[in-house]
Amino acid sequence: MxxxxxxxxxxxxxxxxxxxxxxxxxxxxxxxxGDHGMKAKQQLLAEIAELGGHLDRLKAERTEVERRVRLLRPEALDPDMLDQRARQTLNFTDPRELVLLAPGR
Known part of the structure; x- marks a missing residue:
């Protein structure tokens, strides 16, 4: 026993x-x-880094667009910017200019 x-x-x-x-x-x-485990945390940190880079690019693009809009305001109209937009919108060129066409555009 x-x-x-x-x-x-x-x-x-x-x-x-x-x-x-x-x-x-x-x-x-x-x-x-798991859904909240170490692997998921690593994936989230990688996604955060990727989206941070994307955010930086978008901020730079927004700054550039704001700068171009500021140049088109009536109180500070830039003649070169006005000329560029008019030519682009109306599809006109000066006869003395050389136009290079890029393929696929």
């Missing part, structure tokens, strides 16, 4: 260790691969 009790205790202890190891493995796996 002592042997049977000792075996039962050994199996109980091993069973508890196995269940604890399984729980640690389960939570460890989901801590790495």
């Amino acid at each position: 002592v042997i049977r009790t000792r075996r039962q205790r050994i199996f109980q202890v091993l069973g508890l260790y196995a269940m604890a190891a399984a729980a640690v493995a389960y939570f460890g796996f989901h801590a790495w691969h």
